[in-house]
Amino acid sequence: MIIDCHTHINCPGCTVGPEEHFAESGQVDGCFVLASPDEPNRQSNKFVSEYILRHTDKMFGFAVVDPTIDDISKRYWSAMKSEMGFKGAVLYCTGQGFHPAHSLALQFYEIAEELKMPLFFHNAGPFDADAVLEYARPSLLDEIARNFKDLKIVIGSMGQPFINETLCMLDKHENVYGDLTINPQKIWGVYNTVLAAHEAGVLEKLFFGSGLPFCKPQNCIETLLGFNKLLADTNLPTVPREKIREIVERDSLSILGIAR
Structure with a gap:
């Protein structure tokens, strides 16, 4: 099973509609579709x-x-789940300018935990001039992960540019996971992120993502599975291919408690 945990159909710069999105997702078994604040x-x-x-x-x-x-009421979010079909919520703390541990956000997390709706923190770039970069720090989610232990949390795009904080959070908290969104044009960055996760012992906490429509899932899968080949004539450390394949084939739906 291959689940693409990071896709959009409406976002700044999106150039595909729902029909194109569905066609491009033919190489995967399922997609997380993240609503956008554009x-x-x-x-x-x-x-x-x-x-x-x-x-x-x-x-x-x-x-x-x-x-x-x-609206963060339980009644509203119960309807979002049962009537509108949503499985979780996505927060853009950096772009929308709110602290992830704002008092109202904490009230919402309590509701999300009760409704078993995982959270996706989408705080990666590109950032506009008004974005609050400080709110992108994965370490700000530590309080949330500690106080809501049954709430599943996904840190989008590995918390870039604060990847080391993300690795620490994945190691520290059982309920925190990382979205490894691949950019085939930045293979050196992909290599360093995967290697760092391997050395930190948290590869099993990573979910595969493509960032569709900006990158195609098949290209991202090929990039992830193939980057070790680029290191064949070097002394650089590699990551076992079977461990990389496990990222691609990880059943993030079951891990996050999302029913099909």
Whole structure:
């Protein structure tokens, strides 16, 4: 089973619609579809909901939420799950300018934990000038992981540019995982991230992601499985291929408690 844990159909710079997204996802068994704050959150969530409800066996939606301004009631989020088909929530703390441990955010996490809805923290670049980079630090999620031990947390794009903090969080908390979104144009960065995770002993906490529509899943899989070949005539350390394949084939749905 191959699950792509990082895809979009509406986001700044997106050039594909739902039909193209579905066609490009043919090489994987399922996709997390992350709603984006490029439109008002309710509008973005409605757009994603309409898509995932047409493909409930393959598309798993994460609703965008800014807990400081959006409805965070249990009633509302129960409906988001049961009626709109969302499996989790995605937070853009950096882009929307709220601290991940804001008092209202903590109230939302309590609801998400109760409803068994995992959280995806999407705080990676590119950043605009108004983005609050400090809120992207994975270490800010430590308080959340400690206090909500049954809440599944995914750190998007390995928490770039704070990858070392992400590795620490993956090692420290059983309920925290890392989204290894691959960019085939930045293979040296992919290599260093995977090697660092291997040396930290947290490869089993990584989920495969493509960032679709910006990269195609098949290209990302080939990049991840093939980068060791580039090191054949060097003395650089490698990561066992079977360990890399485990990342690609990891059943993130079961790990996060998402029913198909």
